[in-house]
Amino acid sequence: MEARVLLLCAVLFLLVHTPPAAGGLNNKCAYFRGQCRRKCPQRDIFFGFCRNHDQCCLSSLHTRH
Helix, strand or coil, rough: CCHHHHHHHHHHHHHHHHHCCCCCCEEECCCCEEEECCCCCCCHHHHCCCCCCCEECCCCCHHCC
16 A cells, blocks of 8 residues: 555656656747747847747848848
8 A cells, every 4th residue: 555655656746847748839939930949040149038948049031131
């Protein structure tokens, strides 16, 4: 009985602390025009920060000149 309780606690702990699957939507920013990256390439424009604290990089093709 005690082993089952410990196993249940371990499973619940892992479920709570496991991050959700990072889908494609989590990699987008700037109204789906930007891409979340650790560091923006030189050709891209820094737009802000993503939810995961990466930089939101906006391609120079998406900006108006």
